[in-house]
Amino acid sequence: MKRCLTTTFSLSLGLTLLTAGAPALAAAESAQPLAMRGIMQDLGRHMQTVTLAIAREDWALVEKTAPLIAQHPQPPLMEKTRILRFVGTNMGKYKSHDHKTHEAAHELAQAAKNKDGMAVIAAFQSVQTGCYGCHQEFRKPFVEHFYGAR
Ligand code: HEC
Known part of the structure; x- marks a missing residue:
């Protein structure tokens, strides 16, 4: 019973x-919060490190930090699948922002290696343009989709 x-x-x-x-x-x-947010926060910190390193003309630090921006970690597979499902037919655009940012970060590393300050600054701007491009297009709908409007 x-x-x-x-x-x-x-x-x-x-x-x-x-x-x-x-x-x-x-x-x-x-x-x-998604792992994606932590990855983004790390990217933000790396960009701050680079800004300060440029001010100090510490090209070695720029060179060391740029690959952390270029090869940032990926969200876990489950989350990645959810993100890719959300991005859907805009996949081409989403990936293109990501790709541009990676390429610019590689240029940043190379310019720092050459100790070419002006090239470092130009590449840094390209990196920021890459971040901004994706944020402008995807951040708001992303946050609304995964966290609800805020
Ligand atoms: C391919 C798209 C894409 C690219 C490229 C990208 N981001 Fe993001 N970023 C996002 C999305 C989507 C969010 C919103 C994530 C969230 O709120 O969980 C975000 C949010 C952020 C945030 C806010 C995190 C928070 O705590 O709310 C920071 C900081 C950030 N990104 C930094 C960067 C930097 C720096 C770069 C370039 C080096 C970059 N991102 C490139 C898509 C991108």
């Missing part, structure tokens, strides 16, 4: 979770 009660209980609990659980889970998921 005891066992039977437990079964009934877990069955009804299971049903409750099935019905009410789905939206609750979705809400919890959207409240949790």
Whole structure:
């Protein structure tokens, strides 16, 4: 009898979770920041490092930091899939912003290696243009999609 009660209980609990659980889970998921946000925050920090390094003409530090911008980590596969599904038919544009940013970061590293200050600054501007391009086009809808309007 005891066992039977437990079964009934877990069955009804299971049903409750099935019905009410789905939206609750979705809400919890959207409240949790994506790994993407942490990756972006790191990119922001690397850009700050480069700004200061340029001011100090510390080309070695620029050279060391640029690859961290060029080869930033990817979100985990599950999250990446969700992001790619969200980007959908705009994939070409999204990837192109990413690609431009990577290319500019490589140029940044090369210019720093050459200790060519003006080229470093020009490449840095290209990197920022890459970041800005994607943010202008995708950030707002991205945040709305994954976190709800804010
Ligand atoms: C291909 C698209 C893309 C590129 C390129 C890109 N970003 Fe982002 N970035 C995003 C998206 C989407 C968000 C919103 C993520 C979120 O709020 O979870 C974001 C958000 C951010 C944020 C805000 C994070 C926060 O705490 O809200 C920072 C800082 C940032 N990006 C820095 C950069 C820098 C620096 C670069 C260039 C070196 C860059 N991003 C390039 C798509 C991009």
